[in-house]
Amino acid sequence: MNALRTAFTELWGLFVEDATLTVGTLICIAVAAFALARLGAPAHWRAPILFVSVVLMLLENVYRGARRR
Amino acid sequence: MTWLHASTAFVAAFLASLVECVEALTIVLAVGTTRGWRSSLLGAGASVIFLALLVALFGPALGRIPITTLQLVVGILLLLFGIRWLRKAILRAAGVISIHDEAKIYERETALMRETARSARSFDAVAFIACFKAVSLEGLEVTFTVLAIGAGGSLLVASIGAVLAAVLVILLGLALHRPLSRVPENTLKFTVGIMLTAFGIFWIGEGLRYPWPGEDLALLGMIALLLIFSVVAVRLARARAAELVRT
Numbered sequence: 001m002n003a004l005r006t007a008f009t010e011l012w013g014l015f016v017e018d019a020t021l022t023v024g025t026l027i028c029i030a031v032a033a034f035a036l037a038r039l040g041a042p043a044h045w046r047a048p049i050l051f052v053s054v055v056l057m058l059l060e061n062v063y064r065g066a067r068r069r
Numbered sequence: 070m071t072w073l074h075a076s077t078a079f080v081a082a083f084l085a086s087l088v089e090c091v092e093a094l095t096i097v098l099a100v101g102t103t104r105g106w107r108s109s110l111l112g113a114g115a116s117v118i119f120l121a122l123l124v125a126l127f128g129p130a131l132g133r134i135p136i137t138t139l140q141l142v143v144g145i146l147l148l149l150f151g152i153r154w155l156r157k158a159i160l161r162a163a164g165v166i167s168i169h170d171e172a173k174i175y176e177r178e179t180a181l182m183r184e185t186a187r188s189a190r191s192f193d194a195v196a197f198i199a200c201f202k203a204v205s206l207e208g209l210e211v212t213f214t215v216l217a218i219g220a221g222g223s224l225l226v227a228s229i230g231a232v233l234a235a236v237l238v239i240l241l242g243l244a245l246h247r248p249l250s251r252v253p254e255n256t257l258k259f260t261v262g263i264m265l266t267a268f269g270i271f272w273i274g275e276g277l278r279y280p281w282p283g284e285d286l287a288l289l290g291m292i293a294l295l296l297i298f299s300v301v302a303v304r305l306a307r308a309r310a311a312e313l314v315r316t
Contacts, residue, residue: 010206010209011209014150014153014209014210014213015146015149015150015153016149016153017153017156017157018153018156021152021153021156022149025148025149025152026145029145029148029273032273032277032279033277043279043280044279044280044282046274046277046279047270047274047277047279047280047281047282047287048281048282050270050273050274050279051270051274051291051294054148054152054266054270055294055295055298058152058155058156058298058302059298059301059302059305061156062156062159062160062163062302062305062306063302063305063306063309065156065160065165065306066160066163066165066305066306066307066309066310066313067309067313
């Protein structure tokens with residue numbers, strides 16, 4: 001049981017380290033998947049908008065990360 | 070699959086595997102030199118078999134998932150995985166968190182293993198488990214990266230990249246018999262983080278059926294832009310950290 005828990009923790013750690021980064025990334029994806037079409041964003045703009053939103057979120061996270069330490 | 074896609078997949082898989090194999094080698098060398106090679110190599114070997122079984126079990130199942138679902142799921146996981154690497158590499162490059170030091174890790178592992186050292190002739194469960202765990206954890210990251218990068222039809226190319234990296238690290242380890250501390254690990258992690266993040270975003274776009282400007286070329290464009298933004302992020306983080314030290 002302990003080994004399973006360790007394995008799960010390690011596996012989880014592969015994808016999640018900073019919770020705000022993970023949540024921010026998932027929000028960017030959710031907006032791209034569900035909101036852009038409803039907001040009437042042209043199809044050829046949706047993928048680049050996803051890219052830009054992820055990059056901006058990363059920049060904000062790094063800036064905040066530098067402040068925290 | 071275009072040459073561009075294949076070559077990007079090869080480079081990303083090769084570099085990601087190189088980083089993970091160097092980390093695994095450090096632990097195996099530390100355990101092997103202090104507690105004996107037999108049990109250490111048995112642990113590392115058992116882990117390779119375990120990883121091969123995982124690939125054999127889950128690899129064929131991937132082929133049965135509809136391609137857009139696969140691209141979306143793999144894209145999300147790859148983006149979460151890659152952006153975590155990239156964030157850490159940016160903060161390390163900015164001096165906010167300490168650089169991963171293979172020599173220090175080797176010394177720490179060696180000291181830890183010496184505390185409970187025993188005869189190299191008998192089976193050493195501690196050495197076996199330590200090596201099994203290290204190779205499994207790093208190998209799991211390699212396996213995931215290769216499967217995720219190769220999800221779009223470049224699995225063979227990505228696998229070749231990963232195997233070449235593993236062979237290179239093993240040969241260097243055999244020749245040097247010490248951790249590969251001169252490998253510019255953070256630069257490699259920086260590069261891999263950028264590539265995995267770009268691949269992740271690309272697959273998500275493909276999975277959502279959103280057209281990319283320039284199609285596959287968008288991947289190269291994203292890699293270039295991510296590099297520029299990451300350099301900006303390093304400067305931002307460095308300036309912010311320095312500002313906080315002054316106040």
